[in-house]
Amino acid sequence: MTIFNPPHPGEILREDVLHALNMKVAVLARHLGYGREHLSRVLHGRAPISPDLALRLERAGIGRARTWLAVQTDYDLWHLERREQPAIERLIAAV
Template sequence: MAHDSHAQPPHPGETLREDVLPALGISVTEMARRLGVARETLSRILHGRAPISPDLAVRLERAGIGRARAWLAVQSDYELWQAEHRTQPVIERFADLA
């Protein structure tokens, strides 16, 4: 596995769990209800076991919790880092397109 000096970016659920929920002073159940998602779904996101979907990102923005594009950018950064640090097949470059 290739490793670089960049630390693993946080899963966006970590930000929701550690920063947003305490700032709002509400429970996971209440946040799930207000966002229109199942509590189990939200719990999986908060613990980094499921991604923030475009639908949830839009709901967060409509609820006044950040911008949808920002949530998706953090999710994308997390997923790209994961992909870059998994074993990948040897890829031959397309020299003419490089």
């Protein structure tokens, strides 16, 4: 199944989680022991969810770290696949 323009995971965190918790960015950042400015960059899609942030979210009961990282990876790969790539020949022929 192909994903069409997946949302940045920070957008999901901002629109679904923060909204459901009725929580401000500064409050979540303080709770996670994370910088408010950096968390804001993640929430607005200008920075990726790092393994550190993913683990902090899991410890706070906001999803699983592996899920957050998988969503970030899907987002990154989708965008990379749409950029011009260098021509790379296969090293091993398909079996």
